[in-house]
Amino acid sequence: MVGWIAGRLFSSGRGRALPGPVSPGDALAEASGLRVRLGGREVLAGVSLTARAGEVLALVGPNGAGKSTLLAALAADLPADEGAVRVCGRPTTAWAARELALRRAVLPQAAALSFPFAVEDVVRMGRAPWAGTAREDEDDRVVREAMAATEVSEFATRPFSALSGGERARVALARVLAQRAPLLLLDEPTAALDLRHQELVLRVCRERAAAGDAVVVVLHDLGLAAAYADRVAVLQGGGIAAEGRPVEVFTGELLSEVYRQPVEVFPHPRTGAPLVAPVRG
Numbered sequence: 001m002v003g004w005i006a007g008r009l010f011s012s013g014r015g016r017a018l019p020g021p022v023s024p025g026d027a028l029a030e031a032s033g034l035r036v037r038l039g040g041r042e043v044l045a046g047v048s049l050t051a052r053a054g055e056v057l058a059l060v061g062p063n064g065a066g067k068s069t070l071l072a073a074l075a076a077d078l079p080a081d082e083g084a085v086r087v088c089g090r091p092t093t094a095w096a097a098r099e100l101a102l103r104r105a106v107l108p109q110a111a112a113l114s115f116p117f118a119v120e121d122v123v124r125m126g127r128a129p130w131a132g133t134a135r136e137d138e139d140d141r142v143v144r145e146a147m148a149a150t151e152v153s154e155f156a157t158r159p160f161s162a163l164s165g166g167e168r169a170r171v172a173l174a175r176v177l178a179q180r181a182p183l184l185l186l187d188e189p190t191a192a193l194d195l196r197h198q199e200l201v202l203r204v205c206r207e208r209a210a211a212g213d214a215v216v217v218v219l220h221d222l223g224l225a226a227a228y229a230d231r232v233a234v235l236q237g238g239g240i241a242a243e244g245r246p247v248e249v250f251t252g253e254l255l256s257e258v259y260r261q262p263v264e265v266f267p268h269p270r271t272g273a274p275l276v277a278p279v280r281g
Contacts, residue, residue, distance in 0.1 A: 033083035061235035111172035126178030
């Protein structure tokens with residue numbers, strides 16, 4: 001029996017029920033037979049997948065494979081045509097919006113704001129679901145910690161609109177971290193980042209998983225997925241071509257077929273993690 005399902009709640013002391021504790025291995029997001037059609041095209045074709053507490057699950061695959069659509073469906077931001085999605089043991093349709101926001105935090109591909117909010121104010125937006133609960137007293141500390149983890153503290157007072165693309169991406173991640181939800185759904189969080197900050201973001205993902213969260217992250221960099229993910233799901237044509245540990249799933253044969261590009265896979269000489277390189281020449 002999992003240690004935390006929707007029914008296990010405790011009183012906040014201020015009239016709202018807050019999420020209970022999470023145990024390693026708890027299913028925090030589940031898709032079952034998920035089908036999604038967009039613009040008359042079936043983008044997801046019967047996908048089943050589970051994200052568990054204490055692990056980083058990477059979604060990889062070529063453009064158009066359905067990665068972002070699957071993430072949006074898990075977040076309850078995109079309705080399914082068929083199948084079911086559960087978050088923390090309950091169908092997403094059964095959660096009120098503010099209750100769902102306490103349980104899952106979402107980082108979209110693009111972060112845009114119409115007003116020149118200061119960076120710290122943007123990060124503080126992640127605390128909105130906790131307003132009126134006993135945990136709103138933690139807001140200042142949590143915001144500071146999220147900004148420090150993503151290395152954005154030094155420009156806390158700068159307008160978000162004045163930041164570079166990479167800086168905006170890190171601030172957006174800090175907002176997600178400040179939300180302190182046990183399920184993190186991140187769509188290409190490293191896309192606009194330099195090498196140092198790509199590694200920083202994936203280390204943060206590992207730290208959150210080690211603290212008990214479930215992290216689902218869409219990645220294009222197979223090397224990052226191999227180095228940091230506990231499990232990977234390789235999507236192809238709206239389905240899952242393979243799922244499991246990177247060392248088991250990332251083979252030259254599979255990846256060459258999925259990406260329609262010949263690749264070679266080598267073990268890292270120190271860690272043994274798969275290294276993926278295109279065949280050239």
